[in-house]
Amino acid sequence: MDPIPPKNDDRSNPNPLAVDLHKLGQLVCDARVRCELNIRDAADGIGVSPRVLSRIESGESVGTERLFKVLKDFGLAMLVMPNGDADVALEALGHTVNWEDIVARQSPATLSGPRPSLVLGRTTPTLFVDYDGTLHAGHALVDEHGQITLDSGRAMFEFAPLLVEMLEPYPSVEIVLTTSWLETLHEEKVISYLPAKLARRVVGTTQGRKARFSYFRDGTGRTDIITSYAFGKRLKHWLAIDDSVYGADSFGYVPGELMGNFVLLDSTRGISDEGAQQRIRDWLVEVHTDNCTQRGQTS
Known part of the structure; x- marks a missing residue:
């Protein structure tokens, strides 16, 4: 089919910039x-x-x-270029753009207007657990024979008994693994390295989940993946212990609302750090108390 010729209309000069699917759809509808x-x-x-x-x-x-077929047949072209070049092109067409405003409007933390509330209905305490820099000091190195050593020269999972001890009074706590080992090893293999008392708590992993590009680029990809998992599962009580959860203050509908859900660890100390242990213990007491209170109210 030849491109559909648009009817001439000099009365309007719509801005051709499409920064999301809704704006793109509007431009197609206008055409x-x-x-x-x-x-x-x-x-x-x-x-x-x-x-x-x-x-x-x-x-x-x-x-x-199908999207490109529709664009082509309406005589519409899509250009991909740096923001600076787009500024020049838009100015030539009689338009200006404020990229900071666009980014702010698209940010989950700053979106305004009515928003359906997210019902966090799953109350099971969930701990997101990393391996490197968390359950041991340093990061894993895998040789050609598949043998794993740590760049720190320390023992693997040397801090795992600390987590076993902290979780012992709380049998309802579940674990979701976030370790980068999931990128190269099968899920079952990754879980098998854990002590049995931790392995049996594992109910899921973040294997296969990808961070959105902007978060991957600025180093907050792990934080994005964990947040997306927690919201997707409607988790109410969750905590992430990890040496890579940067930028937590930028996540959530309100800036800073999720900072209490992340414990950013020193990779040389992991959960052997007393401050980190206190954060974990405080969270365990808090969610246990909250769940007991809820059960009392519904009984």
Whole structure:
């Protein structure tokens, strides 16, 4: 199909910048309206289903091949360029853009307006546990035979007995593993390195989860992955002990609201640090008390 020729309309000069799917959908919708086509007729002409075109215009995701087909047949082009070059192009078209405002509007911590509340219905205490810099000092090195040693020269999991001891009075606490070992080893193999008393608490891992690019780029990828997991599972009581959970003050709907959920460890001391141990013990007491109170109210 040849590109659909838009009807000339000199009365408006819409900003062509699409910073999210909703804006992109609006631009596609505007193009269709200028062509004086309803969704069904436009979809038939392009060769996609009306549902696909409707999803695009509503700001919902579709396959990239279908998205580009719709753009091409509406005579729309997508350009990918640095912000500075986009500034020049937009200025030539009579538009300006404030990138700081755009980033602020897209940030989960600063989005304004009504928002559906996130119901954190799962009250089981959940501890996100790293290996390197947490259960031992230093980071793992894997040789050509698959043997693992630590760059610190220390023993692996030397601090694990401390965690076993802290969790002993709290049998309901579950563990989710966040270690980078999951990137190269099978999940079952990673769990097998733990002492049995910790291994049997493991209910999941973050294996296969990817941080959003902006967080990966600024070094807060692990924090993003853990936060996404916790919100996705609707966890109410959770704590992450990890030497890579940077930038926790930037996560959550309100800046700083999740800082208490992260214990950023010194990789040379891990959970042998007395301050870190106190944080963990305080959290265990807090969630145990809260769960006991809730059970008393519902009994």
